Amino acid sequence: MQVLELKNLVKIYNDSEVKVKAVDNVNLTFEQGEFTAIVGPSGSGKTTLLNLIGGLDASTEGEIIINGTNIGKLKPWELINFRLFNIGFVFQAYNLIPVMTARENVEFIMQLQGVEKKKREKRSMEILSAVGLAERANSRPAKLSGGQQQRVAVARALSTKPKFILADEPTANLDSKSAESLLEIMEKLNKDENITFIFSTHDARVVAKARRVITVEDGHVVSDIKVETDIKS
Amino acid sequence: MIYSVSWRNIWRNRTRSLVIITAVGLGVFAGVFTISFMLGMVNQRIDAVISTEVSNIQIHKPAYLESSETDDYISGIEGIEQSVLSDENVGAVSSRIIANCMIASAETGSGVQIFGVDPSKEREVSDINSRIIEGDYFKGESANQIIIGKKLADKLNVGIRSKVVVTLTEMDGTISGGAFRVAGIFRTSNVLFDESRVYVRSGRLRELLQLEENTAHQIAVSLKNNGTEEIVIKGIKENYPQLSSLSWSDLMPDMKMMNESMGFMMYIVVGIILLALGFGIVNTMLMVILERVKEFGMLMAVGMSRASIFRMVVMESVFLSITGGAIGIGVALLITAITGKTGIDLSFWSDGLNSMGFDSIIYPWIGIDSVIVVTILVIITGITAAIYPAKKAIELNPSESLRIDM
Numbered sequence: 065m066q067v068l069e070l071k072n073l074v075k076i077y078n079d080s081e082v083k084v085k086a087v088d089n090v091n092l093t094f095e096q097g098e099f100t101a102i103v104g105p106s107g108s109g110k111t112t113l114l115n116l117i118g119g120l121d122a123s124t125e126g127e128i129i130i131n132g133t134n135i136g137k138l139k140p141w142e143l144i145n146f147r148l149f150n151i152g153f154v155f156q157a158y159n160l161i162p163v164m165t166a167r168e169n170v171e172f173i174m175q176l177q178g179v180e181k182k183k184r185e186k187r188s189m190e191i192l193s194a195v196g197l198a199e200r201a202n203s204r205p206a207k208l209s210g211g212q213q214q215r216v217a218v219a220r221a222l223s224t225k226p227k228f229i230l231a232d233e234p235t236a237n238l239d240s241k242s243a244e245s246l247l248e249i250m251e252k253l254n255k256d257e258n259i260t261f262i263f264s265t266h267d268a269r270v271v272a273k274a275r276r277v278i279t280v281e282d283g284h285v286v287s288d289i290k291v292e293t294d295i296k297s
Numbered sequence: 298m299i300y301s302v303s304w305r306n307i308w309r310n311r312t313r314s315l316v317i318i319t320a321v322g323l324g325v326f327a328g329v330f331t332i333s334f335m336l337g338m339v340n341q342r343i344d345a346v347i348s349t350e351v352s353n354i355q356i357h358k359p360a361y362l363e364s365s366e367t368d369d370y371i372s373g374i375e376g377i378e379q380s381v382l383s384d385e386n387v388g389a390v391s392s393r394i395i396a397n398c399m400i401a402s403a404e405t406g407s408g409v410q411i412f413g414v415d416p417s418k419e420r421e422v423s424d425i426n427s428r429i430i431e432g433d434y435f436k437g438e439s440a441n442q443i444i445i446g447k448k449l450a451d452k453l454n455v456g457i458r459s460k461v462v463v464t465l466t467e468m469d470g471t472i473s474g475g476a477f478r479v480a481g482i483f484r485t486s487n488v489l490f491d492e493s494r495v496y497v498r499s500g501r502l503r504e505l506l507q508l509e510e511n512t513a514h515q516i517a518v519s520l521k522n523n524g525t526e527e528i529v530i531k532g533i534k535e536n537y538p539q540l541s542s543l544s545w546s547d548l549m550p551d552m553k554m555m556n557e558s559m560g561f562m563m564y565i566v567v568g569i570i571l572l573a574l575g576f577g578i579v580n581t582m583l584m585v586i587l588e589r590v591k592e593f594g595m596l597m598a599v600g601m602s603r604a605s606i607f608r609m610v611v612m613e614s615v616f617l618s619i620t621g622g623a624i625g626i627g628v629a630l631l632i633t634a635i636t637g638k639t640g641i642d643l644s645f646w647s648d649g650l651n652s653m654g655f656d657s658i659i660y661p662w663i664g665i666d667s668v669i670v671v672t673i674l675v676i677i678t679g680i681t682a683a684i685y686p687a688k689k690a691i692e693l694n695p696s697e698s699l700r701i702d703m
């Protein structure tokens with residue numbers, strides 16, 4: 065099932081003296097259950113692309129269709145609500161609310177959605193166990209390592225079973241071991257919960273775990289490789 | 298949930314929050330304690346007016362109020378006293394004969410108002426008897442006793458048992474005089490009062506003035522509870538429409554105005570304090586927003602509505618202000634309670650205070666209504682101070698905020 069379609073997507077930053085075409089005519093589709101890496105050199109437009117998909121930025125041209133909804137047509141408050149119910153986010157850093165425990169952070173989005181307390185508590189413990197942090201449920205982010213914090217962020221993004229999770233360089237601030245373990249957890253959740261992951265990365269070891277690798281340069285998609293079908297077979 | 302996050306957020310930068318909470322606390326304390334100090338002072342003054350100087354209500358002939366002529370007296374006072382006393386709100390009445398006179402000692406003289414009273418009735422209406430500092434308040438039956446104020450005694454250079462001569466104008470215009478012996482000297486918090494008023498027995502003064510029995514210039518009425526003046530006056534007016542009955546606040550309009558304007562002025566003082574503190578809170582909240590740009594970006598990205606973010610920021614500011622406010626109010630109430638018992642001794646300035654009629658020992662007092670108003674003002678300050686910073690927060694663009702390097 066197709067969850068996401070990008071049609072002739074263009075993003076031009078006009079505000080500085082030089083016009084920057086950060087995303088240049090991108091056409092892509094994503095299927096349910098994908099585990100996709102977006103790679104490319106710094107400044108190639110990865111973050112811009114993910115922000116457009118997530119509705120954090122408006123595109124200059126083109127359409128983004130998520131599960132049949134053209135998000136460019138939504139009003140600002142509709143878009144916020146749409147994000148809340150359909151898209152999970154994991155950022156490079158500053159993902160968590162520092163004054164909340166790991167578990168409260170995981171529950172946070174469910175709470176914004178109005179999920180009732182019992183259900184929230186059950187789901188948050190379930191998902192924290194899945195990322196291997198059940199014992200740290202009551203710790204605040206400052207007491208967790210960078211890798212653990214990112215795992216909590218993944219758990220939070222996943223808690224509401226969104227259509228897909230966008231992760232912009234989720235491992236960039238992690239040492240290689242933590243990066244690897246985060247990826248393993250993401251992979252496992254992708255399989256167990258059939259959640260679609262789209263993440264950007266610089267890290268070759270992270271790229272190696274992806275089953276589809278989209279390479280962008282200067283805002284263009286220069287290659288789109290499905291690993292299992294195109295290489296492994 | 299937002300409330301608990303807001304509350305926890307204010308403790309992220311403990312020092313900064315404590316500084317602003319302390320500032321609010323000190324400011325609110327200063328404001329509230331000033332209110333209770335001033336209220337105490339004004340209430341004591343009003344108390345003195347009612348219980349010592351004026352009583353709750355005074356009945357006169359309307360003409361007497363204009364000219365204070367000796368022949369504008371009320372007749373048939375016994376009946377009037379009876380009738381007034383039958384009102385359940387009335388505690389006591391005392392009829393007074395009043396005249397302007399010269400009082401002279403061996404050394405010097407002074408113009409005063411002489412009050413002829415029935416001591417047993419007068420002591421129920423005015424507490425002058427409890428303010429005697431030397432001698433006694435009409436002890437024994439002697440007719441030529443006079444009670445004078447400390448200030449006047451000093452001026453005339455007389456003491457207990459000294460002889461003074463009172464000179465006044467009789468009803469028919471002839472000058473007459475009488476000798477009195479100082480039996481008691483009183484002191485109130487009002488120097489002017491102490492200097493200008495003397496008391497003698499009504500029988501003796503009536504004699505001097507050649508006034509008939511059963512007459513008086515003024516009937517002073519004291520009530521069981523302050524505040525029932527209007528009801529009692531209505532009753533008196535029904536029975537005696539030809540007489541003028543006025544409450545203390547009508548008789549002393551300046552007191553009434555002081556009483557009413559004091560509260561208003563105090564709120565303005567508190568308002569100015571809070572305005573200054575409000576700018577401190579605005580500054581703190583702007584720093585908070587600046588520090589948390591990335592976090593706000595993240596919160597908006599994951600689906601927290603702008604309304605919720607606005608509320609979160611406003612609540613942080615409100616928590617800062619009400620925490621400080623609660624501490625300030627609490628300390629002020631505590632100190633008001635303590636000093637309300639012990640009193641604050643301002644004897645150092647007693648000359649100045651007493652010349653304005655104020656006590657030199659102030660007993661601060663505050664009513665629940667003032668506390669509620671201050672609390673509401675504190676909350677309003679917290680909310681208003683947060684509006685601009687909160688607006689800044691919700692105007693952030695999530696994608697740009699997330700890109701910022703911090």
Ligand SMILES: Nc1ncnc2c1ncn2[C@@H]1O[C@H](COP(=O)(O)OP(=O)(O)OP(=O)(O)O)[C@@H](O)[C@H]1O
Nearest residue numbers: 077079080084086105106107108109110111112113
């Ligand atoms: N707000 C902006 N205004 C103007 N130009 C911008 C803005 N944001 C990004 N750009 C430009 O758009 C291009 C793409 O940036 P983007 O951040 O998407 O790249 P990236 O692939 O994520 O890079 P990195 O790997 O360093 O994170 C860059 O040239 C960048 O300078």
Ligand SMILES: [Mg+2]
Nearest residue numbers: 110111112232
């Ligand atoms: Mg980037």
